[in-house]
Amino acid sequence: MNLFHRFKYVLVVIASVLSTLIIIYIVNQSSPELVGTYQATNQASSPYVLLLSFFDKDGRYELYVNSELMEEGSYRQQADNVYVLTEEDHGNTHLVTLLPDNSFH
Numbered sequence: 001m002n003l004f005h006r007f008k009y010v011l012v013v014i015a016s017v018l019s020t021l022i023i024i025y026i027v028n029q030s031s032p033e034l035v036g037t038y039q040a041t042n043q044a045s046s047p048y049v050l051l052l053s054f055f056d057k058d059g060r061y062e063l064y065v066n067s068e069l070m071e072e073g074s075y076r077q078q079a080d081n082v083y084v085l086t087e088e089d090h091g092n093t094h095l096v097t098l099l100p101d102n103s104f105h
Contacts, residue, residue, distance in 0.1 A: 038104040052096065052104055054083075061085055 035054040051064040054075060062072045063085075073088040078095070085094040097105045
């Protein structure tokens with residue numbers, strides 16, 4: 001194998017490694033980080049499960065009702081374990097209290 005072919009091979013390996021690192025970086029930057037998930041159930045009309053998930057430190061949330069995405073938007077902490085949720089579509093706000101057992105009101 002002559003010097004040109006070795007150099008070409010080394011360049012291909014370096015390009016492959018750099019491409020892989022760039023893809024990993026992009027995926028990590030665009031994927032939201034799950035901060036916490038909380039669940040509440042309604043005893044009267046079973047099965048009725050609310051799942052509230054907080055993403056990213058910059059304040060995104062998703063609210064699921066029986067595994068169906070019902071709303072999403074932004075959140076901000078108002079006090080210890082008390083958050084204000086603002087719907088993305090309608091701008092409605094909700095006050096949520098997180099409980100120690102990973103449920104919420």
